Amino acid sequence: MSGSPAPYTMKGQLGLYRAALFGSCPKCGARTLFEAPAMVADQCGECGLKLGELEPTGRAVPLLLTVWVIAILICAAMFLELEVRPPMWVHVVVWAPLTIGLELFALRVYKTRGVYIAYEKRRTAYVQSEPR
């Protein structure tokens, strides 16, 4: 076995959220995982790891994540309207950035989790196939 351990591991949820927030590469820890707010980069600019090959595919989970985030925010907006009755501009100022921010963060957590799981599978498969 060679190399240092991954800077962030999947063992703690805080590590996953931190990795998603900062876009940390699973191999070197550099902030190169995302090239756009929720778009995985093709390759790590620091260590050369091909991140695009590790990105989770499929559209069902991101779609469900979007539906869940929007459903939760609609419930929160309805609660705020029924309990506080703020002026309409408060809804615009609060819910528009919150919707975009939460949705991007949820997608980043999902993609980071998928990339880290795929990276760990490849790494352990490589370690197990090494001659002893």
Ligand SMILES: [Zn+2]
């Ligand atoms: Zn890297």
